[in-house]
Amino acid sequence: MPHSHEPQTGGSAAQRMFGAQAPVYATSQVHVHDASLDALRRLAGPGPYGWALDLGTGAGFTAFAMAECARQVVATDPTLPMLNQTRRLGRERQLANLRLCQNFAEALPFAAASLDLVSCRVACHHFADLPKALDEVARVLKPGAPLVVADSVAPEADAVANWMNDVELRRDYSHGRNRKVSEWRELLEERGLSIRGTENPRIHLEFNDWVARTATPAGEVTTLRRDFLNASPAVREAFQIQPTGDDIHFSWPCLAFRAVKT
Template sequence: MTDKTSKEMSRDQYSQVGDAYVRSQTHAKGVDLDYLLNMVQPQKDWKVLDVATGGGHTALILAPYVQQVIAVDLTPNMVETAKKFVCDEKGQTNVTFQLADAENLPFEDGSFDLVTCRIAAHHFPACQKFIAESVRVLKQGGLLAVQDHVLPAEENHALYVDQFERLRDPSHFRAYSEQQWRQMFELGGLQVQQTRQLTKRHNFIDWAKRMNCTEETLDELVAMMKNAPNAVKAWQKPFPDADHFGGIETSFVNHHIIVVGRKG
């Protein structure tokens, strides 16, 4: 898969589901947003960049605490949908939206006090380049805060979990373990200040339908869950148990990490 193909897949996929992501309770609410606020401690004079803003929920929660938020996304439909939600529906006046590629940010060096990216980096074909770009546009002492899916440390189990996510969303490029996130931050010149892992439980049907999965894909996802190694089942905690997984009330857990690093 080339970088161009991966980005085109993301753009095409999210052009169709923008409103679903604005209304998604998984993205709009949750203790993870509170954790993120507490970990970065935003200040009134800060200028913030929210990368791959999606439905705009991170920009929305940060806006009351800072001077300005610029929210960017690769997908035109997401930008327009998020702008209507944050600015028109929620009335935030210090948030602006524009198109931008996370790996080629159109901003000058040292422009921002804080760069955020929430539940999006698994789509980036060159995550280390995204980190380098974030560091470039940060001021000295500025913070990069990333929240994303996190994988188990054991490689085979990590590959299985990642494939499960990719089957549901072909624009999913890859996720990383906590150790890999720490290594990428440090390689990018960031001092890791804090990390925090958390879980999110998803209704399986809602989770799959949000990406317009076909019935065939639903069956494949159910089969993956039923045939998963025991360690993966323990990681995903299907309910009811995996042998009965796939009905309208079934759910599973995925794991997230929040990583905050400071530009030295």
């Protein structure tokens, strides 16, 4: 089924950012477990599935969850240091059904109609070309097989959506774009992926931890903090921005869905 490739250290923005920060992501509590991971477990259901593929696996936490309902899970990511974290944590958890593959979501080294489940959590907004990645997902899924995704989404109001994507990009130079729910629906429909269930968990974040995870330069942290504290009422409400001591608590809206290839 999957075949191995020569490991690439790679030079894309995502590979540079996540390569440097991989050990931090391996212990990040919001990645280890949160409401979006619970939503994906529910949306995947009990299975049992045969071959599952996790895209943008990072340190592997979604792949580990999918390993509970699939015979084999292939955890994939373009960033080798992330896959090394996945391997280490998978061994610690004594997972016998976990495999690794280094690839971008936009070019999946798997045969057409060969997979029973594809999952992806808080990674799609990093993909350089999400439409192409979804073309690939539609190609590799067997007919009737589900794609389960959880990702941060932008509100429909342009001003609020633009604020969100602007702060995300200044915090993390590898940020792509948080899509609106309406954009997600269109992208899925265009590819014959029919939504069969959705959940809307929030991704709860703390500003100091959020900028530390991406090693955002100190000058940018100062302007970002100022922008959070001076945000418009519409932005403050959309993202539940709450100054707390010397920190700022906030949350991103998240769309979690199950879509089936029809």
